[in-house]
Amino acid sequence: MGKDELLSNPVLKIFFKSIDIPVNRESKISAYRAFKRAADNLNDGMSLIIFPEGGINEEVYPPELVPFKNGPFRLAIDTQTEIVAVSISDAWKKLFDDGAKHGSRPGICDIFVHAPVSTANLVTDDAEQLKDRIFELINSRIAKS
Numbered sequence: 001m002g003k004d005e006l007l008s009n010p011v012l013k014i015f016f017k018s019i020d021i022p023v024n025r026e027s028k029i030s031a032y033r034a035f036k037r038a039a040d041n042l043n044d045g046m047s048l049i050i051f052p053e054g055g056i057n058e059e060v061y062p063p064e065l066v067p068f069k070n071g072p073f074r075l076a077i078d079t080q081t082e083i084v085a086v087s088i089s090d091a092w093k094k095l096f097d098d099g100a101k102h103g104s105r106p107g108i109c110d111i112f113v114h115a116p117v118s119t120a121n122l123v124t125d126d127a128e129q130l131k132d133r134i135f136e137l138i139n140s141r142i143a144k145s
Helices: 004-008 010-019 028-043 071-078 124-142
Strands: 086-088 095-097 102-104 111-113
Touching: 004 010, 028 071, 071 124, 086 124
Parallel strands: none
Antiparallel strands: 086 111, 095 102
16 A cells, blocks of 8 residues: 555556555545455455555654554454564665755665564454554664664
């Protein structure tokens, strides 16, 4: 899933339309359709990557993890899909935008793949707790960098 603004880039559009689910973050109908399609894909055995923070806090530099949205965690519970959280702690050093300058440079990013978190026996009302658990899990590796 990704923001539908990526469709305006002619190069990214080719890849985005074929493998991603666009979502207009300002439209509840678009979000509903995207999550419905994502649920169908999960139920068909496909994997899904979601960045649950839904944006970047441009007020803070270096960047900090911003609060997650509930939708991905409700989706995981509804489809009984395990969550494999991934922490990428230093990509901002390679892909930077500090307000004064932006760009990228070569390098190796520190990526940590956490153990899967089960959603078995969870109900939709547990989404908030699941969201907080995954946030802390990811942030525990990011805060160390």
